[in-house]
Amino acid sequence: MTEPILEARGLTKFFPTKRGTVRAVDDIGFRMSPGDTLGLVGESGSGKTTTAQCVVGIYAPTTGDILFHGRSIGATAAKRSKELKREIRIVFQDPGSSLNPKRTIKQILATPLAVHHLASGREQLARISALLERVELPPAEYLYKHPQSIGGGEKQMVAIARALATDPSFVVLDEPTSALDVSVQAKIINLLLGLQKEMGLTYLFITHDMSLMRNVASRVAIMYLGKLSEIADTAEFFQRPLHPYTKMLLSSIPVVSDEEESLKPAKGISRGEIPSPVNIPPGCSFHSRCPSRLDVCDKIDPATVEVAPGHVVRCHLYPGPQEGSS
Numbered sequence: 001m002t003e004p005i006l007e008a009r010g011l012t013k014f015f016p017t018k019r020g021t022v023r024a025v026d027d028i029g030f031r032m033s034p035g036d037t038l039g040l041v042g043e044s045g046s047g048k049t050t051t052a053q054c055v056v057g058i059y060a061p062t063t064g065d066i067l068f069h070g071r072s073i074g075a076t077a078a079k080r081s082k083e084l085k086r087e088i089r090i091v092f093q094d095p096g097s098s099l100n101p102k103r104t105i106k107q108i109l110a111t112p113l114a115v116h117h118l119a120s121g122r123e124q125l126a127r128i129s130a131l132l133e134r135v136e137l138p139p140a141e142y143l144y145k146h147p148q149s150i151g152g153g154e155k156q157m158v159a160i161a162r163a164l165a166t167d168p169s170f171v172v173l174d175e176p177t178s179a180l181d182v183s184v185q186a187k188i189i190n191l192l193l194g195l196q197k198e199m200g201l202t203y204l205f206i207t208h209d210m211s212l213m214r215n216v217a218s219r220v221a222i223m224y225l226g227k228l229s230e231i232a233d234t235a236e237f238f239q240r241p242l243h244p245y246t247k248m249l250l251s252s253i254p255v256v257s258d259e260e261e262s263l264k265p266a267k268g269i270s271r272g273e274i275p276s277p278v279n280i281p282p283g284c285s286f287h288s289r290c291p292s293r294l295d296v297c298d299k300i301d302p303a304t305v306e307v308a309p310g311h312v313v314r315c316h317l318y319p320g321p322q323e324g325s326s
Contacts (some may be wrong), residue, residue, distance in 0.1 A: 003070065003169060004031040005202050006055065010064035011074070020278040023052040026226035027064065029304075032219075034169070037203040039217030040235075041210060041249070045277060046223040048206045052172045056090045057203060068170070069102060079097060086116050086166040093175040095155035099147040105132070105158055112165040129162040135191060147284050153184030157191065164195065174206045210252045214238055217231070219310075222246050225285040228304070232311040242313045244292045284316065292317060301318040 013025040025047045032038050040048045053059050055066060060077035067073065081239060092098040099108055109128045113119045119127045122260040129139040146156050156176060163171055173192065177185040193216065205217060213220050214234065221231040224247060230243040241247050248278060273288070275281055283286050289298035294316050304314045 001033060002033045003068060004067070005036075006032045006036045006204075008051070008055075008064070009067065011051065011054060011061055011066060011094045012063040013047075013054055013059055014062045015116050017278065023056065023226045023280060028223075028226075028228045030221055030228065030231060032202060032204070034202055035196075035200060035207055036219060039205045039207060039213035039220045040223060041213060041220060042223035043208060043274060045225070045274060047226040047277075048223050049174055051192050051223070052090070052204060052206050054284070057085070058089055082116055087165065087168050088170045088172070088223050089163040089168040091156070091159050091163050091174040091176050094179045095152065096147070096179070097160040098159055099155055099162075101148050103142050104146055105249075108144075108147075108158060109162055109165055112162060118166065127165070131165055132158075134164065134195070135161045136173040137161070140298060151184070152180050153188060156180060156188055159189075160191065162193070164199070167199075170202045170204070170263045172204045172206070175208070176205075178207070178209070193215075203233060210249050222249065225275065227285060228312075228314060229286070230311075230313045230315075234306075235310065236311050240308075240311070242307065242311075242318060243268075243315050244290050244317075245286050248291075254299075270284055293306055 008028060008030050011025055014042055015022040015024055028051065030038065040051060049233050050059065054061055054074070054077075055071070057077040057080045061074045065072050065074040068084070068088065073080065078082070079169045105280075106125075106128055109131055110124055113124050113127055123207055128143070132139045132142055137157055140152070142150070142158075147158070150158075156179075164240070176192070177189065178187050180188065190213070192203070195201060205213075207213065217234050219231065220237045222243065224245050230237070230241070230246045232240075232313040237246075240249070242248050266318050275285070281298065283298040284290070287293050289299065296316050300316075302314050302316045304312050305318050306312045307318055
């Protein structure tokens with residue numbers, strides 16, 4: 001088995017508030033091999049962005065750890081080395097707010113090069129021009145423009161170029177296409193896939209778009225209220241979804257033909273709304289909405305069970321050895 005480039009072990013991140021403790025990420029674990037794209041999918045408030053922010057060091061975990069090339073980095077959020085910051089980069093959801101409107105694109109791309117002492121003077125200009133060409137933006141047209149003078153797709157290309165400026169090996173993509181028009185989303189995705197192949201990148205792809213993951217991710221992980229519900233290789237995931245929440249998400253994917261509709265799981269009708277992360281119900285956190293609810297679901301939080309090689313699910317419908325024995 002290939003040694004993982006990144007691994008989360010019991011990763012937990014809680015936020016105290018006046019109303020109570022927000023359990024944003026609650027004891028999750030996953031492994032990523034070099035060159036993987038793990039699609040981390042969930043509705044708003046599921047904890048996927050907080051997971052990403054722990055990976056890049058914006059937050060330190062409350063408990064648990066993150067390992068990068070086998071080395072613990074979870075507790076280093078406030079004091080990560082420049083080497084680690086070069087290796088792990090992020091592309092944020094909204095390029096309009098992540099790019100400084102007062103700086104030119106040349107200045108924006110020069111910043112990581114200067115901070116990490118990678119280039120200066122003429123060499124820096126050459127590196128910036130090469131970065132723009134890599135994301136399909138002609139340097140002569142874009143070097144001296146400001147973000148507000150270009151379109152949303154172009155802004156995101158600049159944000160991608162900024163992330164790549166330090167030659168990273170691992171990139172977190174936090175919903176990189178959700179703020180863009182449909183007409184430019186495909187272009188950004190094709191660009192990201194090409195860059196991954198060209199540079200040998202590993203992606204943690206945060207999204208709520210299940211249909212996107214079929215063609216982008218090598219593995220898919222589903223989050224709900226801070227916990228992982230199911231993880232599997234992409235082909236296995238779409239052919240054999242197990243968790244009721246996964247089936248609900250897959251059944252809601254829009255399709256354009258009867259053949260595509262026949263491949264979707266039977267539509268699962270959930271009940272109610274997502275509970276507050278401050279007041280998560282006991283037992284399985286999905287039980288209040290689950291169409292397959294069992295008596296045990298509102299009492300005991302299910303264990304995570306590997307039902308096939310690489311395919312794990314956290315649901316009482318698939319009991320582990322201890323839970324299934326009496």
